[in-house]
Amino acid sequence: MPKTFLNDDILMNSAINILMRFGDVTSAEHFFQIIKKNIITYGAMMNGYVQNNKCDKALDLFEEVPFKRNDVSYTIIFNARARISNDRATKIGRKLLGEMPKNLETNNYIQNSAIDMLMRFGGVESAEKRFQMIQKKNIITYGTMTNGYNINSEPLKNLMVHAHELDLRLCNSLIDMWRKVGSVKNAQEIFELIHKTNVFTYTAMINSYGRNHMGSEAVDLYRKIPNNLQDEISSICVLNEFLHAGLLDQTYSIFNKISRKTEQIVDYLSRLFLFDEAQQLIEDYEKSNPSCSSMYMAILSGARNSRDSILSEKMYRRMKILFPDEKEALISGSILLCNVYSSLGDHEEAEDIRFNRRKELGKKVQAGLSWTEVNGEIVQFTSHDHSHARPKEIYAEVECISSELIKHEHNYDSSWITRPLHENETIESVLCAHSERLAIAFNFIQETKPSFIQIMKNLRVCGDCHHATRLIAKIRQVEIVVRDANCIHHFSTNGTCSCQDQF
Structure with missing residues (x-):
C-alpha cells in the first residue's frame, strides 16, 4: 500500500x-x-x-x-x-x-x-x-x-x-401465528384484546382475513382503519390480501390510491388477465428501478391460468436474460411454462423444457408433499404414495370418493396433468393420486369419521384437486382446510371455498 x-x-x-x-x-x-x-x-x-x-x-x-x-x-x-x-x-x-x-x-x-x-x-x-x-x-x-x-x-x-409491549409486538406475532394455521377466530380474539391499535396491527388482522379468504371481513376492517393510520404501505398490504381473497373488484379503489405501482399491482393486473397493462407497468418501473423477478412470476402465473403459451415463453426468456443467477425463480418460472404446454396437450414441448431446466439449472423439481394430523399423529403423503401401512384401504377410499365425485358431475381436468400418461394410467387415476387426495382419504378410513380435516401442502393446489375438494366437503359434510404454498383454503360443507376459486 x-x-x-x-x-x-x-x-x-x-x-x-x-x-x-x-x-x-x-x-x-x-x-x-x-x-x-x-x-x-x-x-x-x-x-x-x-x-x-x-x-x-x-x-x-x-x-x-x-x-x-x-x-x-x-x-x-x-x-x-x-x-x-x-x-x-x-x-x-x-x-x-x-x-x-x-x-x-x-x-x-x-x-x-x-x-x-x-x-x-x-x-x-x-x-x-x-x-x-x-x-x-x-x-x-x-x-x-x-x-x-x-x-x-x-x-x-x-x-x-x-407487560407494556404485549399489546402490539407480541399480539401481532400471535395474530400471524393463528393466521398461518387457519384459525382466524383465535386471531380475531387476540386483535380485540388490543387496547391501542396501530397500522401494523390492522394490517396483521387484514392479512389473517385475506390469507384465509375471508374477503368481506377484510373489507370491513380496512374501512375501520382511521384516516391518520392509512398510508401507501398499508394500502399495498391490504391490496395484496384482497387479491388473495379474490376481491378483484374491491381492489380497484385501493389501486387508484397507490402512486408507486409495484409487484403487487402486477399481480393484480395479471389475475384480471390484463397482461398488456401489467407489462407496461414493468417497463415503467424498470426505467428507474432494478428489474424484479417476482413481477415476471406474477405474469407467468396469470398466463398459466389463461393457458397463454406465447406470453409465458416471452416472460420466461426475459427472466433468463435478466436473472441468470436467481435459480429458484428460474426453476419456478420453467415449471409454470412447462405446465402451460402440458395443459395444451403439448407434452413433447413440456418435456423439452424439463430437460433444459435440468441441464441448465442442475436441480430437480420439488416433489409435492401433503401432511395431515390424525389421532395426534402427523402423516406425510407424496403423489401415488404406497409407503403408508394401510395403502389398500387408502386407495379403496380414493376410488369410493372418486365414484361419488363422478355422480355429482365432477369432470376430471386433464390440463392439470403435467406429464404424459404412463401405461395403465388414466386421467382419473393420476389426479386422484395427488398427495392431498390421499391425505383426505386417509382421514376417512379412521374409526371415527371426521367432521374437520386439516391439510398442509408444500406446493400450490391444482385446479382439479381444488374443485374436487369443494365437492368432497359438500358430499361428506365435513369442513376441510388446506394450506398450500400460496394461501389457506377453507372448504365449507355447502361446497364453496373461501378463495372464491381465485387460487
Whole structure:
C-alpha cells in the first residue's frame, strides 16, 4: 500500500478495523501509532480491543482520548465496561454516566448500552431508572432489560417489563401465528384484546382475513382503519390480501390510491388477465428501478391460468436474460411454462423444457408433499404414495370418493396433468393420486369419521384437486382446510371455498 494512503483517515480506520477482526492486534497498534488520528480512530481501536478480549487496553485508551467524546465513544466504553468485572471499569462507567451530556440521553443506542453495563455490575435500580427515561423504547431496549433481569435472577420483573409491549409486538406475532394455521377466530380474539391499535396491527388482522379468504371481513376492517393510520404501505398490504381473497373488484379503489405501482399491482393486473397493462407497468418501473423477478412470476402465473403459451415463453426468456443467477425463480418460472404446454396437450414441448431446466439449472423439481394430523399423529403423503401401512384401504377410499365425485358431475381436468400418461394410467387415476387426495382419504378410513380435516401442502393446489375438494366437503359434510404454498383454503360443507376459486 502506498505511503500516501497513510493520510487517508477513512482508509486507515478501515484498516485498523479489519486487522482487529482478524485478531492481528499488534499490526493494528502499529498503524494506530503512525497515522493521523480522529475520534473514529480511537473508537476503532477501543472496539477492536473489546473484540479481542483486551478490555483493559480499551479502558487505558479511553482515558487517553484527546477529543470531545461523542455517541460512538460512549457506546464503545459502555460495551467494554460490560465485559470487564473489576472496580476500575465500574468506576469509569459510573463516571462516564455522570458526565454524559443531556443531548445524548435521548440516544437509544447509548442508553441501551448503558443499561446493559449497569445490569452487568448489579445496578438493577439504576438500569430501571434509565429504562423509564427512554420515551421511545425499541425491541433492543426490552431485550437488554430482559437479559439484565436474567443475569440478576429477577424473572418476575421480566414479566412486568414486557407487560407494556404485549399489546402490539407480541399480539401481532400471535395474530400471524393463528393466521398461518387457519384459525382466524383465535386471531380475531387476540386483535380485540388490543387496547391501542396501530397500522401494523390492522394490517396483521387484514392479512389473517385475506390469507384465509375471508374477503368481506377484510373489507370491513380496512374501512375501520382511521384516516391518520392509512398510508401507501398499508394500502399495498391490504391490496395484496384482497387479491388473495379474490376481491378483484374491491381492489380497484385501493389501486387508484397507490402512486408507486409495484409487484403487487402486477399481480393484480395479471389475475384480471390484463397482461398488456401489467407489462407496461414493468417497463415503467424498470426505467428507474432494478428489474424484479417476482413481477415476471406474477405474469407467468396469470398466463398459466389463461393457458397463454406465447406470453409465458416471452416472460420466461426475459427472466433468463435478466436473472441468470436467481435459480429458484428460474426453476419456478420453467415449471409454470412447462405446465402451460402440458395443459395444451403439448407434452413433447413440456418435456423439452424439463430437460433444459435440468441441464441448465442442475436441480430437480420439488416433489409435492401433503401432511395431515390424525389421532395426534402427523402423516406425510407424496403423489401415488404406497409407503403408508394401510395403502389398500387408502386407495379403496380414493376410488369410493372418486365414484361419488363422478355422480355429482365432477369432470376430471386433464390440463392439470403435467406429464404424459404412463401405461395403465388414466386421467382419473393420476389426479386422484395427488398427495392431498390421499391425505383426505386417509382421514376417512379412521374409526371415527371426521367432521374437520386439516391439510398442509408444500406446493400450490391444482385446479382439479381444488374443485374436487369443494365437492368432497359438500358430499361428506365435513369442513376441510388446506394450506398450500400460496394461501389457506377453507372448504365449507355447502361446497364453496373461501378463495372464491381465485387460487
